[in-house]
Amino acid sequence: MATPITPSVRYYRRGTTKVLWVPTIANIQTPTRSEIEAGTALESETGAMAGWQTTSATVPTAALGSRFTPTVPGEITAADSSLTFWASKDGEDVRQILVREAAGFVIWMDEGDTEDGTMDVYPVTVTSQAKVRDMDTAAQIMAQFAITSVPAENVAIPAAAGGGG
Template identity: 55%
Template sequence: MSATPISQSTRYYRQGISKVLWVPSIATLSAPSRAELNAGIDLSPEISASSGWEVTGNTEDTNALGSRFTGKVPSNTTAGDSSLTFFADATSVDVRTVLLRGDFGNVVWMDEGDVVNYLMDVFPVQVTGVPKQRDISAVAGIMVNFATLREPAENVSIPA
């Protein structure tokens, strides 16, 4: 008898589907209300790149004098440095009017879109910098850097 295979996924391409919101205030990270999400700003149309936005687990070695094998045990989890890169506007009316260094809020990732009961991740963050990207051979951009302040709420059901 063989093991039961995992269910086959319905694959998708993120562009045009995924939503990223900036939500200034969420009372309960694990259960944002529709009113709180609606009070946010949909950043998706202006995002040209992203980096980070992952929660990873670390491990610690478990050395034992009685063995030459070094095992590992799970330890802390962390969310590394994260950023979103936006298109810059030729008249300066762009993400710089929304996100400033020092701002506190929440970045909400709706990977499969804003669909009731699908899952989202909520990252409580502070903006650490808003540097301009000055690559003269590329479309002008502005990167917004974020520090994740506490444990993100992952796989939260999107409310109606």
């Protein structure tokens, strides 16, 4: 009999997931704790998110000797991605951090900033700061991003100074 998959320890994303804007990372496969701590934590003002995933296409590889057309892995793309933040009436909000054409990195720590956890590191350029206008919700700013190269996925989160996570 096959071994069953390990049961997941399910969690609620709000209050757990961390999302950071980090201006500089030397190697996205191994961000350092000091690079992470030089970033800005965004989760306390994030009201919505979209995208932030990669997908892979397939390429058909037909051969005359068979009616079946097998496929091989093809291009990897990233979904259009955005973060929506609460706008401040005095203008002191995410607009000062995520300015149009700013290049940097968005880090997702889905299970929190834990020493034994993993993170995804997205190299990005901010493409816009759209004002979300709706009569029935609080004012928001949507930052849209171009993902500029292959994200580093499931990268180990480095230990915090002093050894704690």
